[in-house]
Amino acid sequence: MQRLFRNKERRFGILPSRQRQPDVPDELWEKCAGCGEMIYAAEFEQNARVCPKCGHHARLSARTRVEYLLDAGSFAERDAGMRSRDILDFKRPERSYEQKLEDEAAKSGIGEAVLYGSGAIRGENVVLAVIDTNFFMATMGSVVGEKITRAIELAAATRTPLVIVSASAGARMEEGMFSLMQMAKTSAALTRLHEAGVLYVSVLTDPTLAGVTASFATLADVIVAEPQATIGFTGPRLIEQITHAKLPAGTHSAEFMLERGMVDCIVPRSDLRRALARLISLYAPQAPAAGADGVPHAGTLN
């Protein structure tokens, strides 16, 4: 299946031509983190921030991701103003958690590390949540957990397929156990989505680690990964720190995880929209709907 969605003619094809806001408007050239080549920034943006030389998938902001994935003008964002609070009164160096949140917001231009809402992909209705590494390295605090949970609930209530584009460096230390409990909350919410028989496609992007991987990001019917994305529980750098040994290259890559049976397919960014639309249409409930005969769903997991 990993080869199914590959665009054979142009592997890193240009996406439908719409005017895009470049992520780095002031830079004319950008260095590819994959091959180190200098790329003309406009070309990089045109190519969905995939290096035209080596195919490296650079990180995308959540807004840009929404623009690439959804039909133009279809996105209705929800709970955009939701913010975290310094509930633990966490004593941290230099600046308070609240100050740090403000600085992260100023730096990234977004209020928290996730956004969600409803929209359409090639005419198929979806509930979409996207996590953004530009805010606090996409660490999971109460807002990430709450918005993901609300996205799951919205999908279940409206029986609309759910797509979550995940990324995360780990837990939000400043929220302590409330951060950990977001794993429990999102996973619990997914039991209801699965019982309702609604499709959930998880898209793992670079990097998806720790509590996000160990909860909602892997509890999906179909797990899609972006090429070369770092995926796992304990990240490669942390393993190297703990073991004092260098890991071979590529240990946590999407390709590594595919080989070990942990993800369903790797889809290049240029094909993601098409791949998602195809999956949603394939998994659309048949008439009469499964479960309509009163037989409960066996569930898609376990």
Added chain:
Amino acid sequence: MAYEFEQPLLALRERIDSMESELKNGAPDDVAQELQSLRADLERQTGDVFAGLSPWDRVQLARHPQRPRTLDFIRYAFTDFVELHGDRHFGDDLAIAGGPARLDGTPVMVVGHQKGKDAKDNQRRNFGMAHPEGFRKAQRLMLQAEKFRLPLFTFLDIPGASPFLADEERGQAWAIAENLLAMSRLRTPIIVTVIGEGGSGGALALGIGDRVLMLEYGMYSVASPEGAASIVWKDAKYAPEAAKSLKPFADDLQALGIIHRIVPEPPGGAHVDPHAAAQTLKSALVEELAALRPLPLATLVERRYAFYRSLGVVAP
């Protein structure tokens, strides 16, 4: 082995022990009197020392090498335990122990993280850092509990899930996530107890329940204080500061609504008298189970859902 703050108490305890054996061998009455006053001393000093514990002392206490472990609590508080092994896919992880047993005569299922007693035991048990096959073994036991309508008791005591490449290759994150899903909807009462160190996602993988109890000197944290210090302070040496900021102790977590009940430990901590600690825990578990038993399973699962759904603080 004893920590610095335990030293004066340890010396007193040793004196009391030796006087007790003297008394048994027929020592004069004034020894009995002195013994009484020493016991009062010990009680007062223990109270003083434990009232003045720093957050870092409390981290040490939760990790005390002599602290009773899952298998000790099973031995002292349950009967007829049969340990079951293996995940039926890859292997047997000795960092997780579990199987059917009886609590006060009632058949139940128990499963917990198992740290080692000494260096050799810790090597076999990976210091309690469970592997994916351990979490999968735990899930097998959870599903058995549901199938046979056995109440499930879990015990949390893990520094963190095993952090090695082999664990990544076998799907550490996937194994933990699947347990969260399974426990969220398990149709049997689940009573969780944090007995020592509840470290991160590896702890939570056995940690979703209808009631979450915590021993008085346990800790439960999103990351180890050392890990949190390297992330927030960029240096693990700030672990004592992190231990304070993370609010990982039983009283903190009860105030925050993360846990439901604190189980008191004997004076000086559970390791001073594991038997007494297990008896106190047993009474609490029996009581908790009696309160959950009358609830219809649908109500139980609904209430469990409502509890986890409510966790998190956001504005607006």
